[in-house]
Amino acid sequence: MNKNRFTDWLSTFILCFLFWMLLVFSVQPREIILGIVVSAVIAMVACKLLIHESAFYLYNPVRIVLLLFYAVCIFLIELIKANIAMARIVLSPGLEGYKPGVIRIRGAKNIKSLYGLNMVSNSITLTPGTITMEVAEDEQGDNYYYVQWASVEETDREKAGEIIKGRMENWIGRIWR
Amino acid sequence: MNIAVTIFLVIGAFFTFVGALGVLRMPDVFGRLQASTCIATLGTINIMIAGILYAASSHMSAGVIVKLILFGLLVILTNPVSNHALCKAAYHMGIRPAKGFEPDDYAEDFAEAGEAEDEVKEEA
Numbered sequence: 001m002n003k004n005r006f007t008d009w010l011s012t013f014i015l016c017f018l019f020w021m022l023l024v025f026s027v028q029p030r031e032i033i034l035g036i037v038v039s040a041v042i043a044m045v046a047c048k049l050l051i052h053e054s055a056f057y058l059y060n061p062v063r064i065v066l067l068l069f070y071a072v073c074i075f076l077i078e079l080i081k082a083n084i085a086m087a088r089i090v091l092s093p094g095l096e097g098y099k100p101g102v103i104r105i106r107g108a109k110n111i112k113s114l115y116g117l118n119m120v121s122n123s124i125t126l127t128p129g130t131i132t133m134e135v136a137e138d139e140q141g142d143n144y145y146y147v148q149w150a151s152v153e154e155t156d157r158e159k160a161g162e163i164i165k166g167r168m169e170n171w172i173g174r175i176w177r
Numbered sequence: 178m179n180i181a182v183t184i185f186l187v188i189g190a191f192f193t194f195v196g197a198l199g200v201l202r203m204p205d206v207f208g209r210l211q212a213s214t215c216i217a218t219l220g221t222i223n224i225m226i227a228g229i230l231y232a233a234s235s236h237m238s239a240g241v242i243v244k245l246i247l248f249g250l251l252v253i254l255t256n257p258v259s260n261h262a263l264c265k266a267a268y269h270m271g272i273r274p275a276k277g278f279e280p281d282d283y284a285e286d287f288a289e290a291g292e293a294e295d296e297v298k299e300e301a
Contacts, residue, residue, distance in 0.1 A: 023247055025240030083192060083219045090199040090212055100207050100274045104282035125257035128214040131207075131264045132257075133283060146283045148264055150211040155280050 005047070007055035013043040015050075015058070052114055063175055070171045078127055078166050086128040089151060101152040102133065105161035107143035108169050116176035121145060123168050130164055178234040182227045189223030196220060205274045206267045210260055217256040225249040 016039035024031045051057075089097045111117060121132035124147060134146040147164055154160045192215050199212020225245055232241045268283070278284075 019247075022243050025238075025243055079218055079222075083195075083215055086199070086212065086215055087192070087195045090195050090202060090215075095202065095204070098203070098208060099279055100205070101279040102268075102281050102283040104286065121261070122257040125260050126214065126218055126253065128218065129211055131210060131214075131260055133261065133265050133268060134287075136286075146286075148207055148211075148268075148278075150208060152279050157282075 004055075008047040008051040009043050011055045011058065012047040012050050013039050016042050016046075066171075066175045070168075070175060074167055074171050075123060078123075078168055082127040082129050085151070089129075097151045099152045100148070100150055101155075102146060102148050103152065103155070103157065103160050103164075105145050105147060105157060105164060107135075107145055108173050109142070110173045111143070111169070111176065113176050116172055117143060119172050119176065120165070120169055123172070124164060178230065182231050182234070185223045185227035185230065189220050189227060192216070192218075192223065193220035206272055207264065207274060210264055210267075214256070214260065217252055221249055221252050 017035055020035040020039055021032075024035065089095060107117070107120065111120060117135055121135055124130050124132045124145065129150045131148045132145050133148050136144050136146070138144065149160075149164070152160075154163055196213055196216035199215065200209045203209045203212055225248070228245045229242050232245065
């Protein structure tokens, strides 16, 4: 095992072990030893999937604070708005406003890493009314999201992108490069 | 404190109800997937907050609160993955809404690839 892969393994191991300790929430020696064994095995399998660039990229405190702020302030507001819109469609007598469509929206230029793309598409999927079907890259290096939208309000792709992504993408661009 | 717990429980139950009703009322697979997201997001989050407030007010250990937060996190992290996979699988099986998709950029851009796959299968 060369040095580079060892740091990958170590950073995944720390994340797994932290998660285990939070879930168990006791400091008995039996739990700690079991946690170390389980985390070591899982980290061996998962380190290739989790780590892409530098090994300790995830442990930047600024990044973690921004992530928490994004999850609590920005994302929650988008979530509530979309939930109310969805409730209005479901509770209306004839399902008015249900117009399904698949639309292609352009991703921001500064989000290139897999973490960022993954987080934007998962945020879009988590807001009710939109599901990301595919992320694709064209010859110029721009990323496009194919979004399945339950109530198509706007067929122009630029404006549709602004409606779907809202403020979420700007903030994710600040968290992940 | 009891009033706050009740309010969060009622909001959570309302969005879970809306999601379940949406699964029953929507006319096709895609609409049902969209409606079911309501259950996983605001339904789970509100019931989780109610649980946290209840645990904090009745002097339970901090482990209970941490576990509740982790369970909510797990639901929120795993839901979009399965939703995305189900949506794409339904699309590739050829399921379409009754009126069809109004703009369908996915078929426009990936139609050639799909046809090429069909040709390969026919030759084989």
